[in-house]
Amino acid sequence: MSAHVFGIRHHGPGSARSLRRALEALQPDIILVEGPPDAANVLPLLTHPQMRPPVALLIYVPDEPQRAVYYPFALFSPEWQALHYGLTHSIPVRFMDLPQAYRLAMIAEQPQAADQEPEAPGPRSQIRQDPLRWLAEAAGYSDGERWWEHMVEQRRDDLTATGSSDLFVAILEAMAALRQEVDKEADASDAALMEARREAYMRKTIRAAQSEGLQRIAVVCGAWHAPVLVESAMPPVKDDNALLKGLPKVKVQATWAPWTNGRLSWASGYGAGIESPGWYHYLWASNEAGLDSTRVAIGWLTHVAQLLRGQDLDASSAHVIEAVRLAESLAALRDRPLPGLPELNEAVQAVFCFGSDTPMRLINNRLIIGETLGAVPDETPMVPLQRDLTREQKRLRFQPTAEQKSHDFDLRKPNDLARSHLLHRLNLLGVPWGKLQRADKRKKGTFHELWQVQWQPEFAVSIIEAALWGNTVPDAAAARACRAAEEAADLPALTKLVNQVLLADLPAAIGRLMERLQAEAAVANDIAHLMDALPPLADVLRYGNVRKTDASMVSHIIDELVARICVGLPVACASLNDDAAAAMFERLVQTHNAITLLQSQAQVGAWQQVLAQLADQQGIHGLLAGRCCRLLLDAGVLPVDEVARRMGLALSVGSEPAQAAAWVEGLLKGSGLLLLHNDGLWQVLDQWIMALAGEVFVTVLPLLRRTFSTFAAPERRQMGERAKHGLARPAAGAQPEFDAERAERVLPLVAQLLGLEKS
Numbered sequence: 001m002s003a004h005v006f007g008i009r010h011h012g013p014g015s016a017r018s019l020r021r022a023l024e025a026l027q028p029d030i031i032l033v034e035g036p037p038d039a040a041n042v043l044p045l046l047t048h049p050q051m052r053p054p055v056a057l058l059i060y061v062p063d064e065p066q067r068a069v070y071y072p073f074a075l076f077s078p079e080w081q082a083l084h085y086g087l088t089h090s091i092p093v094r095f096m097d098l099p100q101a102y103r104l105a106m107i108a109e110q111p112q113a114a115d116q117e118p119e120a121p122g123p124r125s126q127i128r129q130d131p132l133r134w135l136a137e138a139a140g141y142s143d144g145e146r147w148w149e150h151m152v153e154q155r156r157d158d159l160t161a162t163g164s165s166d167l168f169v170a171i172l173e174a175m176a177a178l179r180q181e182v183d184k185e186a187d188a189s190d191a192a193l194m195e196a197r198r199e200a201y202m203r204k205t206i207r208a209a210q211s212e213g214l215q216r217i218a219v220v221c222g223a224w225h226a227p228v229l230v231e232s233a234m235p236p237v238k239d240d241n242a243l244l245k246g247l248p249k250v251k252v253q254a255t256w257a258p259w260t261n262g263r264l265s266w267a268s269g270y271g272a273g274i275e276s277p278g279w280y281h282y283l284w285a286s287n288e289a290g291l292d293s294t295r296v297a298i299g300w301l302t303h304v305a306q307l308l309r310g311q312d313l314d315a316s317s318a319h320v321i322e323a324v325r326l327a328e329s330l331a332a333l334r335d336r337p338l339p340g341l342p343e344l345n346e347a348v349q350a351v352f353c354f355g356s357d358t359p360m361r362l363i364n365n366r367l368i369i370g371e372t373l374g375a376v377p378d379e380t381p382m383v384p385l386q387r388d389l390t391r392e393q394k395r396l397r398f399q400p401t402a403e404q405k406s407h408d409f410d411l412r413k414p415n416d417l418a419r420s421h422l423l424h425r426l427n428l429l430g431v432p433w434g435k436l437q438r439a440d441k442r443k444k445g446t447f448h449e450l451w452q453v454q455w456q457p458e459f460a461v462s463i464i465e466a467a468l469w470g471n472t473v474p475d476a477a478a479a480r481a482c483r484a485a486e487e488a489a490d491l492p493a494l495t496k497l498v499n500q501v502l503l504a505d506l507p508a509a510i511g512r513l514m515e516r517l518q519a520e521a522a523v524a525n526d527i528a529h530l531m532d533a534l535p536p537l538a539d540v541l542r543y544g545n546v547r548k549t550d551a552s553m554v555s556h557i558i559d560e561l562v563a564r565i566c567v568g569l570p571v572a573c574a575s576l577n578d579d580a581a582a583a584m585f586e587r588l589v590q591t592h593n594a595i596t597l598l599q600s601q602a603q604v605g606a607w608q609q610v611l612a613q614l615a616d617q618q619g620i621h622g623l624l625a626g627r628c629c630r631l632l633l634d635a636g637v638l639p640v641d642e643v644a645r646r647m648g649l650a651l652s653v654g655s656e657p658a659q660a661a662a663w664v665e666g667l668l669k670g671s672g673l674l675l676l677h678n679d680g681l682w683q684v685l686d687q688w689i690m691a692l693a694g695e696v697f698v699t700v701l702p703l704l705r706r707t708f709s710t711f712a713a714p715e716r717r718q719m720g721e722r723a724k725h726g727l728a729r730p731a732a733g734a735q736p737e738f739d740a741e742r743a744e745r746v747l748p749l750v751a752q753l754l755g756l757e758k759s
Contacts, residue, residue, distance in 0.1 A: 003206050003217040004028070006078075007171045007226030012148065012274075013076040013284035018167050019220065020081045028218035030209050031086040033079050034202065034225065035071060035095035039254040042381060043095070046080075047087045050377040053080065054259040054277070058460055059100040062253050065464040067104050070457070072259050074277060076284035082220045096205035096219070098198040105248035106194070131178055131224045132171075150336065176227040197247070199228050200240035207237065255381045257460040260402040261370035278370030279341050297324050297339045304348055307366055313359060315352055323351040341368070373402035373455060384471035386463045392422055392473060400433065400455030407434075411447040420449050424504035425477035428484075429466040431459050478509035485509075485516045491524045492532035498554065499536040514554070521557055527572035530565050531587040534558070538594035562595060562603045566610045573614055573624055578662075581621035585666065588624065592631050608637055615646070622650065622659040626666025630674070643667075644680035651688035657696050660688065661703035672711035676718055686723075 004026055008015050023031070039057045053075040060068035073080040086093035136147030202221065206229060209217050219229055227233055264277040274280060282303070286296050301323045305315035327339035327347040336343070345360070345368075353359040365371070382390070393399055396419050409416035423434035437450040469483075470476030481501050488494045494517050501509050524530060537558050573584060595607045614620060615628040629646055632638040638646075649655075650663040664685065668675055675681055692700060708716060 003032075003210070003219050003229065003231055005172060005219045005221065005226045005229050006168045007175055007221060007223035008078045012078070013280050013287065014148075015167075016076050016078040016081045016284070017287060019078045020085055022168060023082060023085050023218055026216055026218055028086075028091060028216045029214040030092045030094065030216075031082055031218045031220065032094050032096040032202075032205055032209060033082055034097050034221040035079065036069075036097055036254070037095045037099045037205075038101055038252050039071075039095060042254050042256060043083070043093065044087065045256060045377055045380060046083055048377040048379065050375060051256070052375040053077075054261060054264055054372060055374040055376055056257050056259040056263075056457065058255050058257045059104075059252050060461065060464060061104055061250055063251075065461055065467075067108065068461050068464075069100055069104070070257070070259075072264055074261075074264055074274070074281065076280050079220060082218070094205065094209075096202045096221075098194075098201040099252075101249050101252045102197075102247045103194070104252060105250040108248075108250070131175060134178065135174060150340065171223050172226050172230070175223050176233075179224070179227050197243050199225055200243040202229055203234050203240055204244070206231075253381070255460075256376040257457060258374040258376055258400075258455075259457050260374070260455075261372045262402060263457050276341055276368045278366075278368050278372075281370065281372070293338055297327050297344060300344055301327075301348065303367060304352060304363055307363065308352060308359065311362065313352075319351050323347040326351060371401070371403040373400065383464055383467040385467040385469075385473065385476055386460070388472040389426075389463060396422065398422070400453075402455060404452060404454040406437075407451045407453060409449040409451065411449060420451075420503070421505045422473065423451060423453070424500060425473050425506070428477045428480055428500060428504055428506075429462070429469070429473070431462045431466065433459065474506060474508070477504055478506045481506060481509040482512045485513045488516070488520075491517075491520050491526075491529045492536075494520055495533040495536040499540050502540050514557075517554075518557060521560060525568075527565060527568045528584075528587060530561055530568075531591045534561050534565070535590050535594045537561070538597050541598065558598065559603070562606065565591065566606045569610055570613055570617060573617070573620055575619060576621050576624070578621075578623075581623045581662075584621075585623050585627060588627060588631075608632065608635060612637070622662030622664075623666040625650070626663040627669070628666075630667045633674075640678050640680060644678070644684055647681060648684045651684060657692065657700045658703065661700045661707075665703065665707040668707055668711075670710050672708070672715035672719060676715065676722075682722075 004022075006019055006022060008019065036057060036059050038059050042057070045051060053073055055073055057071040057073075058068060059071070083093050085091070132148060139147055141147040141150070202219075202225065206217065206219060221229060261277040261281075264274045279300075282300060283296070286299060291299060298320070301320045304323075305317075305320050308315035323344075324347070327343045330343040330346060331337070331339040334343070339347075345363075348363065349355060349357075349360055378390075396415060398419050407419070409420050411417050411420060423436075426433050433455060434451040434453040437452055466476055466480070469479040478501075481497060481504075484497055485494060488497060494513070498510070498513050498517060501513055521530075521533070524533075537554050540554050541558070576584060592607070592611075595603050598604075611628045611632050615625055615632065617625070629638060629643050633640065633643050647663070647667065651660045655663075675685065689697070689704075708719075711719075
C-alpha cells in the first residue's frame with residue numbers, strides 16, 4: 001500500500017493536464033484531494049450536466065452565515081479535474097483537509113480586536129503562499145507565475161515512458177529541500193499551528209484509506225504540503241493525534257455557488273490567485289479541442305481582433321498575421337518553445353493598439369480575465385429564500401451575470417415594473433444586485449428607472465443571512481423593513497424607508513411603517529428633520545401613480561408636515577451663522593421643490609407666504625433672504641422691479657458687505673441668466689461693486705467669486721464681455737427709432753431674392 005503524492009502550485013491548465021494524465025497512468029483505487037470534508041454530501045453534484053465552472057464550494061455556519069469560506073474551482077483547476085476523473089470513473093474521491101467545522105470554530109474562539117491590525121505575514125508564511133517563487137528567482141524570472149507558465153503550462157512532455165510524472169517528482173524533491181531549510185527555525189505563530197493541524201488531518205485521512213486495504217492512493221495537495229504527506233516522512237500517529245485532540249467544533253453546511261473569473265484572480269487556493277483565468281481557460285479548451293500548439297497564438301489573436309471590432313476599433317486579418325509573427329519572434333528571442341501571454345500581449349499592444357495602454361485594459365478585462373459567471377444545478381442545496389429568488393429571476397427573464405450592465409426600465413410595462421420591484425426588495429435585504437442611477441435628462445417622464453446590475457458571488461452569503469426574515473423575497477423584505485422601522489433613529493430615516501418600501505411594492509409592511517411614521521411625526525419638533533422628511537414623501541406620491549401603488553395614505557402626513565414647517569420655519573431661520581445658513585439653504589430649496597412637485601394650491605399658497613415673511617424678516621441671514629426672493633420671483637409672486645428694489649436695499653451703504661454678498665449669492669446661485677436678462681439687477685449690482693472701498697472689495701471678492709463660479713461657462717463669458725465693453729440694452733418697453741426711408745431702399749433686393757415683382 002502506497003500513497004502517490006501530487007503537489008500542485010495553483011489552478012492551471014498545464015498542471016491539470018499533467019495531473020489527469022498521471023491519474024490515468026496510475027489507475028488509483030481512491031483519490032484524496034486537499035479540500036473540506038464538510039462538502040462530501042454535495043460532491044456528487046460536480047458531474048451534474050447543469051454544473052458549469054467557475055463555481056465555488058461554500059461552507060458556512062447556519063446560525064451565523066457571515067462565518068463562511070469559499071473554495072473556488074475553474075474547469076482547468078487540477079483539483080476539479082482530479083475530482084471529475086474519479087467521479088466519472090467510479091473511483092472513490094474524498095476531501096482530506098482539516099474540516100471547516102473545526103477551523104471556523106477556532107477562528108471564532110480567537111476574535112481579533114476592532115482596533116488591532118492584522119498580523120503581517122512572516123517569511124515562512126510568504127514562502128508557504130508561493131513556495132516556487134524561490135526557484136523562479138534562481139532561474140532568472142521575476143515571479144513564480146512566469147516561471148510556472150514557462151516550465152509547466154507550455155510543457156508537452158510531462159510523462160515518462162514508465163507512466164509516472166517527472167513534473168510531480170521534481171516538485172516533491174524541490175519542496176522537500178525547501179522545507180528542510182525553512183523548518184530549521186521554530187515557528188510558534190497561530191498560522192503555523194493551524195498549518196500543522198491541517199497536515200496532521202491529511203495524514204490521518206491517508207492512514208484511514210490505507211487501513212481500508214486500498215493499494216494505490218492518489219493524494220492531490222498543495223506543493224508545500226507534499227513532502228510531509230509522503231509515507232516515509234510521516235511523524236508518529238500519536239503526534240498527529242495530539243495536535244487534533246480537543247479541537248472545538250461548530251455545525252456547518254455546504255453548498256455550491258456560482259463564481260466568476262474576476263474572483264478567480266483574487267488571492268485564493270494554493271498560489272496568489274490566477275492572474276489570467278480567461279487565458280488559462282482558452283489554453284485548456286484549445287488542448288481539449290486538439291488544437292495544434294502552433295495555432296494557439298492564431299486563435300487567441302483572432303479573439304482579440306473580434307473583441308476590438310466589436311468596440312468599433314480597427315482590427316483586420318493583416319493585424320492578426322503581423323501580431324502572430326511578432327509574438328513568435330519574441331518567443332524565439334527569449335528561448336521559449338511557444339509564445340506565452342507576455343509575448344502575445346506585447347504583440348497586441350504594438351500591432352493592434354499602436355502602443356496605447358487603453359485598449360489593453362479592455363482586452364485584460366474581457367479576455368485575459370474574462371467575465372464568465374458559473375452555474376450550479378437546480379438540485380444544489382439552497383435556503384428557501386434563494387430558491388424563490390432563482391424562480392423570480394427565471395420568471396422575469398432576468399438572469400444574473402458577472403458583467404456590469406445598464407437597464408432602462410419602463411415602469412408602464414409589467415415585466416419591467418416587476419424587475420424594479422425585485423431589485424428594490426433585494427436592496428432592502430442587503431443584496432445590492434442593482435444600483436439605481438440618476439434619470440436620463442433626455443427622458444422627462446417619471447416612468448423611467450435606470451439601473452446598473454452586476455452579480456457578485458458573495459451575494460450567496462448575503463441571501464443566506466437574509467433568509468431569517470422569510471422564505472420568499474417579498475416576505476423577507478417586508479419583515480426586514482418593519483424591523484428597520486423599529487430601529488429608525490429619526491423622522492428622515494423613516495420617510496426614506498417608506499419611500500423604499502413603496503418602490504419595492506410591499507403592502508405587508510406599509511401599514512406598520514405608516515403607524516411608526518405618524519407617531520414619530522406627531523412628536524418631532526426639529527424643523528430641520530421635518531424638512532428632510534418631506535422630499536422622500538413627495539417622491540412616494542409621485543411614484544404612487546406610475547407604479548399603481550396606493551400612496552394616498554401618506555397624504556395626510558404630508559399635510560401635517562407642511563403645516564408644521566410653515567409655522568416653525570421663521571423661528572428656525574433666525575440668527576444662523578454661515579454654516580447653519582448654508583445647511584438651511586439646501587433644505588429650503590429641497591422643501592420648495594417637494595411642495596412644488598405636490599401641486600397642492602393650499603400648500604403652495606402657505607409656502608409662498610412663509611417665503612415672503614422670510615424675505616422681509618429682520619436678522620435673517622442674507623443667503624436665505626436672497627434665495628426666498630429668487631423663489632418668489634421664479635413663481636411669479638414678485639416682479640423683477642420689486643426684486644431689484646429689494647436688492648438695492650440689501651446692497652445699501654448701511655448693510656454689512658459680507659451679508660450683502662451672501663444676499664447676492666442666495667439670489668443668483670446656480671444660474672446667471674437672471675442677471676443677464678434684467679438690466680435693473682445688473683445696474684444695482686454694478687453700482688454696489690463700484691462703490692465699495694478697496695479693502696472692503698478685497699474682503700467681498702472671494703464671496704462673489706464663489707457665487708459666480710456656480711454659473712455656466714457661457715454665462716460667465718457673456719458677463720465678462722458686458723462688463724468689459726459696458727454694453728447696455730435698451731430699457732424694457734422702449735421703442736427704437738424707425739427709419740422708413742432706409743427700409744424702403746432694400747425692398748427691391750428682397751423682392752428679387754423672393755422672386756416677386758415689386759408693385
